[in-house]
Amino acid sequence: MGGSGAIVVGVDGTNSSMRAGAYALGLARRQRCELVAVYVRALPSALIPLADTSGSATTTIMATHDDVERELRLLVAQQVRSDVDVRLVVRHGEPYTELVDVAKQVRADAVIVGQSCRTLHRIAGSLSTKLVRSGRWPVTVVP
Known part of the structure; x- marks a missing residue:
């Protein structure tokens, strides 16, 4: 790539995160830098096993995470031939962290x-609010 640096975009399969991904792709293209899409598979609440003795809720949550990850991997794979270096990072945990x-x-x-x-x-404050308050990077929130 001709540029330097990277743009990080949080994606989770929601409409607003997919719009953020499209915006970030355009920005990375213009700035000639790498785009790093981050999908955080949030850990299920500790209370779910107490209420879900059959495990079906946990299984549903995991299947949904798998579906979103599969869709995101397909979208990233479609960018292989583009002029932007895009990669998907999948993590488990708390999205902000x-x-x-x-x-x-x-x-x-x-x-x-x-x-x-x-x-x-x-x-309680959203992910975007926490990122803005951290003051470490310019943060763009896409509606």
Whole structure:
């Protein structure tokens, strides 16, 4: 690639994260830098096994994670012939922690995420709010 640096984008299969991915791809193309898409497979709540004695809820969550990861891998594979170096990093854990870790590792120039649609995030703070407050990178939040 002719440029330097990297742009990190958080993707989770939601509409806003996919729009963030498309925005990040265009930005990486213009800046001639690497695009690192990060998909964090959030760990199921510790309370699920208590209420889900059959394990079906946990199985459903894992299958959903698998489906999203498969879709993201297909989208990244379609970019192989493009002029942007795109890679997918899959992590397990808490999204904020994992995004920050990847951004540090790749020495990100910017972090891009989709806007959260959850009502609770307006009260407790969303991923994007935490990233902005960390003040480590320019953060773009795509609606």
